[in-house]
Amino acid sequence: SQTIHQWPATLVQPVGSxxxxxxxxxxxxxxxxxxxxxxxxxxxxxxxxxxxxxxxSSEVPxxxxxxxxxxxxxxxxxxxxxxxxxxxYLCAWSVSVYYGYTFGSGTRLTVV
Amino acid sequence: KQEVTQxxxxxxxxxxxxxxxxxxxxxxxxxxxxxxxxxxxxGLTSLLLIQSSQREQTSxxxxxxxxxxxxxxxxxIAASQPGDSATYLCAVRRDYGQNFVFGPGTRLSVLx
Numbered sequence: 104s105q106t107i108h109q110w111p112a113t114l115v116q117p118v119g120s121x122x123x124x125x126x127x128x129x130x131x132x133x134x135x136x137x138x139x140x141x142x143x144x145x146x147x148x149x150x151x152x153x154x155x156x157x158x159x160s161s162e163v164p165x166x167x168x169x170x171x172x173x174x175x176x177x178x179x180x181x182x183x184x185x186x187x188x189x190x191x192y193l194c195a196w197s198v199s200v201y202y203g204y205t206f207g208s209g210t211r212l213t214v215v
Numbered sequence: 216k217q218e219v220t221q222x223x224x225x226x227x228x229x230x231x232x233x234x235x236x237x238x239x240x241x242x243x244x245x246x247x248x249x250x251x252x253x254x255x256x257x258g259l260t261s262l263l264l265i266q267s268s269q270r271e272q273t274s275x276x277x278x279x280x281x282x283x284x285x286x287x288x289x290x291x292i293a294a295s296q297p298g299d300s301a302t303y304l305c306a307v308r309r310d311y312g313q314n315f316v317f318g319p320g321t322r323l324s325v326l327x
Binding site for chain 2: 109137145146147149152162191193195200201202203204205206207208209211
């Protein structure tokens with residue numbers, strides 16, 4: 104069966120520090136991968152999506168970047184965190200557009 | 216641009232009641248629609264996925280309907296239980312290959 108792993112679960116980072124969040128999917132090949140952010144009191148915001156290795160689409164220009172070094176690995180990064188980067192980050196995958204999303208358990212990021 | 220709204224924003228009901236959560240979308244040319252549940256501090260759990268050719272989907276006490284022409288979907292929860300307390304989100308995929316657009320969610324509290 105397919106599973107999605109996301110880590111860490113919680114992260115507290117100082118302003119200006121780097122960030123690396125990792126998401127991996129097991130049990131499927133060539134998934135579509137997504138990074139979402141959910142800020143307090145706000146809805147889900149699509150940050151990046153990828154349809155294949157090295158193929159990244161950015162939905163919102165900001166302080167973050169994403170990479171897909173392997174088929175089932177999706178990484179969210181920042182060189183210098185801002186206070187406004189705080190939020191709940193969720194990774195999701197989908198095998199094709201006919202199917203829905205499956206989400207990871209999320210990472211709570213607090214920038215202090 | 217597809218916009219998704221959910222009414223009400225919050226709902227509190229006594230245990231055992233049947234209830235309906237609403238989801239509206241502005242562009243009726245959708246590919247599929249997915250309902251999720253989110254517990255506090257957790258990721259999203261998929262509940263039901265409805266393809267554009269379907270009118271409804273059922274899973275246990277949950278029934279989701281879709282009316283594309285009116286731009287609406289409803290999630291019916293039968294015999295509500297305190298364990299149903301969570302935020303419920305709907306998401307709409309507009310066209311083939313497009314990403315899901317999420318509604319803001321309805322926060323449900325089922326009182327014992």
